[in-house]
Amino acid sequence: MKRDQCLKLIAKYHRDEIVVPAYQAAFEWLVIKPDAPNFIAVGAMGQASSLALGLALGLPERKVIVFDGDGSLLMNLGSLVTIANAAPGNLLHFVCENGTYEVNGGHPIPGKDKVTFAGLARAAGYREAHEFSELDVLEAALPGILRAIGPVFVDLKVEPGESYPQDFTYMHSPAAREKFKAALQQPRRA
Amino acid sequence: MTKEDGHRIGASVEGAAIVDAIKRSGVEFVVSVPDRVTSETVLRQVASDSALRLVRVCKEDEGVSICAALSFCDKRAILLMQHTGLLDSVNALRGIAVEYRLPVVMMVGLLGHESDAVPAQSRSYGVRIVAPILDAMGIAYEFLHRAGDEQRIAPAVERAYANSTPLALLIGRSPV
Secondary structure, three states, X not given: OEHHHHHHHHHHHOOOOEEEEEHHHHHHHHHHOOOOOEOOEOOOOOOHHHHHHHHXXXXXXXXXXXXXXXXXXXXXXHHHHHHHHHOOOOEEEEEEEOOEXXXXXXXXXXXXXXXXXXXXXXXXXXXXXXXXXXXXXHHHHHHHHHHOOOOXXXXXXXXXXXXOOOOHHHXXXXXXXXXXXXXXXXXXXO | OOHHHHHHOXXXXXXXXXXXXXXXXXXXXXXXXXXXXXXXXXXXXXXXOOOOEEEEOOOHXXXXXXXXXXXXXOOEEEEEXXXXXXXXXXXXXXXXXXXXXXXXXXXXXXXXXXXXXXXXXXXXXXXXXXXXHHHHHOOEEEEEOEOOHHHHHHHHHHHHHHHOOOEEEEEOOOOO
C-alpha cells in the first residue's frame, strides 16, 4: 500500500490528536493535514518516538500519534523499551516501513526483509502491536486502534505514493514550532 | 579553582540538597540513565520521591527529546546522566536543544573527575573535553562542586526556561 494513502486514511479518522511525523511521512502529512497539532520530528533523526513520549507524558489527556520511519526507529530502538516501560496509555506509534532510507538516497535499511518491527514492539512490552500491508484491512482495524489504550504499535508496510514537496526550510523554522504551540491552545473538538 | 586550592574545596554538595533544589526549580520530571557519580545520593532519592516523576530511558539522547517535548506541555524536566551520556547525545542536543532553542536542562556527573581540579584540567580525557564541547555548542553550564553550590540550581533552571535555552549542571564529585 502507498504511504500517502495510509496517511490520508488515518487523516479521515483524525480528530484533535497530536501528531509527530518524521521525515518522509512528515512531508506528506503536512500536505494532507497541515492544521493538525503537528510536532515535526526532523531535528535529529531517530528522535520522533522520544519526542512523542515526552508529549504523551506531559499531556496525558491528549492522544499522541507518531509516524516514525523504519530507519529512524532503528536509530532509536531502545525507545521501544523506554516507551513500553513508561506505558503511556495515550501513545499510538506507527512506523512506515519501506525498507529504505528514502530521504537519504533510497539505500536499504539493515535488516530489510528480516526484521519484524511489530515483533520488536511486542517483545519490548507494548500493549498491542499490529502490522498491515493492505489498505482495506487497515481501514477496518483503524477505529479500534485509535480507541485502544496504549502504547500501541502499528507497522505499516508501505511503498512511496505521490511525490510531495520536501519543505525542510519550514520544518526547521521556529514558525513550525510556534504553529504547534498555537495548535495546542486551540479548543479541543468534542 | 587551582590544584593548590584543592585542600580548601570544602564539603561536597549534598544529594538531598540537590533534590530539594530540583523541586524548588519547578521540575516535575527527572529523566535518567544511571550515573555512578549521582546514582546513590541523587537518583535513588528521586526514585523514592513522590513529588518527582522518574522516566528511565535506555539512552541519554532519548532524554534530550523527552525533556524538550515536555517543555511544550509547560512541564519542567531534568536529564540526569553521566558525562559519557552527554557526549553520546551531542547530535540530539545540536538539533533539538540548540538549533530549536528548547530548554533542555541536564545534570551531568563527571565520572573520573578528580576532586581537586576544575573539569577542564582533569586528567580524564572524557571529563576534560566536556566544558570545551559545551562552549563550542553554546550551551551554558554551572559547575556544582561543594556544599552551597546547589543554590545555583534554581536560578539557572529559571534562566533556561525563561530564555528557552539548554543548560548543563556539572557535578564534579559524588554528592554526599
